[in-house]
Amino acid sequence: MVDSVPLLEVSALGKMFGALRALDDVSIAVNRGTFHGLIGPNGSGKSTLLKAIAGAHFPTTGTIRFHRKDITNWAPYQRARAGLSLKFQITAVLRELSVYDNVLLALQSHESPWSLVLSRTRRRLDSQIMQALDRFRLADRADELAGKLSHGEQQWLEIAMALAPGPKLLLLDEPTGGMSPEERRMTGELLLPVKAECSLVIVEHDLDFIKNICDHLTVLDQGRVLCDGTVREIEESPEIQRVYTSR
Numbered sequence: 001m002v003d004s005v006p007l008l009e010v011s012a013l014g015k016m017f018g019a020l021r022a023l024d025d026v027s028i029a030v031n032r033g034t035f036h037g038l039i040g041p042n043g044s045g046k047s048t049l050l051k052a053i054a055g056a057h058f059p060t061t062g063t064i065r066f067h068r069k070d071i072t073n074w075a076p077y078q079r080a081r082a083g084l085s086l087k088f089q090i091t092a093v094l095r096e097l098s099v100y101d102n103v104l105l106a107l108q109s110h111e112s113p114w115s116l117v118l119s120r121t122r123r124r125l126d127s128q129i130m131q132a133l134d135r136f137r138l139a140d141r142a143d144e145l146a147g148k149l150s151h152g153e154q155q156w157l158e159i160a161m162a163l164a165p166g167p168k169l170l171l172l173d174e175p176t177g178g179m180s181p182e183e184r185r186m187t188g189e190l191l192l193p194v195k196a197e198c199s200l201v202i203v204e205h206d207l208d209f210i211k212n213i214c215d216h217l218t219v220l221d222q223g224r225v226l227c228d229g230t231v232r233e234i235e236e237s238p239e240i241q242r243v244y245t246s247r
């Protein structure tokens with residue numbers, strides 16, 4: 001049976017930083033099997049919204065429901081264990097560790113400490129790590145130091161780290177920042193097959209990239225939802241023409 005309740009429901013979310021209203025009455029719904037793009041000018045609240053969903057910021061008002069559960073007050077690790085995974089805007093791979101160990105570290109927080117001594121757990125983790133690396137064309141580089149990877153490959157490693165635990169919803173904040181056009185095109189190609197098992201909320205500046213991979217878009221402006229709909233609906237909306245041509 002198809003579940004008609006959205007995987008993620010953000011309702012009337014507000015976030016104040018002192019006197020600054022970073023999010024104002026923001027509501028979005030993300031369905032299973034959907035890639036959902038968040039766009040909008042700099043400072044419009046995109047990263048704040050992703051962080052609020054992941055639990056890195058607690059909202060001032062509003063609620064967040066994931067898998068029908070109210071997770072508004074859950075700690076980040078509880079959200080991660082429930083199937084939410086976030087890659088931040090700033091690259092955070094550990095350059096002095098191998099590519100393999102970076103993914104291992106990302107996975108370990110999902111395991112109970114005592115289970116890590118079992119050889120069957122280690123075999124399962126090894127297969128999860130190699131699958132995640134293979135997906136992002138990094139399996140051959142598993143033993144190299146992460147610092148030896150190019151900037152684009154480090155971004156892919158981070159996506160592999162976020163995907164390795166098998167999340168139900170992946171949150172990506174500008175994953176193609178600083179990439180070459182070819183790496184950007186490849187990122188879209190590598191992400192699309194993920195849709196079979198995991199939904200995505202992605203922040204991106206590159207409109208062509210986001211239109212190619214997303215089904216649904218939300219446009220934020222000054223912390224508010226300016227418009228929300230399918231890629232086609234948003235492309236034809238007069239509000240987006242106004243925001244993107246007036247700045």
Ligand code: ADP
Nearest residue numbers: 017020022040041042043044045046047048049
């Ligand atoms: P975007 O990702 O769309 O560029 P952000 O969500 O990063 O925008 O920021 C939205 C607004 O909130 C901006 O005015 C920004 O300066 C402010 N802001 C973001 N994070 C913080 C913070 N930790 N403390 C204070 N202000 C913040």
Ligand code: MG
Nearest residue numbers: 046047048089
């Ligand atoms: Mg941002």
